[in-house]
Amino acid sequence: MQNFEETRKLLDNSNIYYVIAVDMNSNYSYLNKRYSTIFEPMHGSLIGKHYSVTMHQDDLEICNAVSTQAFTYPEKIFPAIIRKFDGKGGYVITQWEYKAMWDENGQPEGVFCIGHDITQHMQTSTELKQAKASLSKTKVTLEQMAYMQSHVIRKPLANIMGLTLLLDSMEVDPGLVNMVKMINDSAKDLDQVIKDMAGKL
Known part of the structure; x- marks a missing residue:
């Protein structure tokens, strides 16, 4: 959890990176300013909502697999590429790194992720x-x-x-x-x- 707090403080107002946290019920528990600014106008307030509301449903399997890896190997960070709704009937392509969060008692608390938009680098x-x-x-x-x-x-x-x-x-x-x-x-x-x-x- 300490690593997440330090990352949150560093990137809370980032103009480049998305930072989110998802709890053990797969609901958003934290969004940095950039993620909130980009995706809440499309989906309303996201805190407490299932993380899948912002993304292409075909990418859910990737999220589940990468999250499982994060809890299996808590010392490591795992990458994923996810398509997010752009509010215009299409998608933006985002790249993420996942890391499991644990509470002070060593119990799993959720996953925090750092991502950014790579759409401009993909040949569409x-x-x-x-x-x-x-x-x-x-x-x-x-x-x-x-x-x-x-x-x-x-x-x-x-x-x-x-x-x-x-x-x-x-x-x-x-x-x-x-x-x-x-x-x-x-x-x-x-x-x-x-x-x-x-x-x-």
């Missing part, structure tokens, strides 16, 4: 569409487009998709499962851009 479908629009305006010959498709883009894309399939078949840290899925989804979006380019040929 919107960015891919913009890239496609930009490519369509670029004056290149058919031969150049064919070369780009078969050598410049197709080969590394096939490698990325193959690696995500390999990772999907392995036992990886639960916090990385969602990241592997997002990489695979982005690769599929890029594959669609390539197919659209091929259609122009």
Whole structure:
């Protein structure tokens, strides 16, 4: 609990990091100013509400798995990538680190988490569409487009998709499962851009 108090004092008014605490009933027990400012306008007062109200339901399994790890190995910190509602029908992508909290009697008290928004660092479908629009305006010959498709883009894309399939078949840290899925989804979006380019040929 002492570690949480020190972190809370340090980051309570952070303009970059989210800091939250969740009790043993999976309800919010603390929010720093940034988390409250971003997510309470969408969901109302969050203290006392189940933590899942702010997030994509498919990511609940990740939260549960990472929380279990935090209590199993209390000396360690565990990562997770979680999608949060953006209030516009979409999601922001956030990266978190989880640590279990214990009371003065050594009993589990909850989990505290530090996170930040990584949406701007992820290649989204919107960015891919913009890239496609930009490519369509670029004056290149058919031969150049064919070369780009078969050598410049197709080969590394096939490698990325193959690696995500390999990772999907392995036992990886639960916090990385969602990241592997997002990489695979982005690769599929890029594959669609390539197919659209091929259609122009």
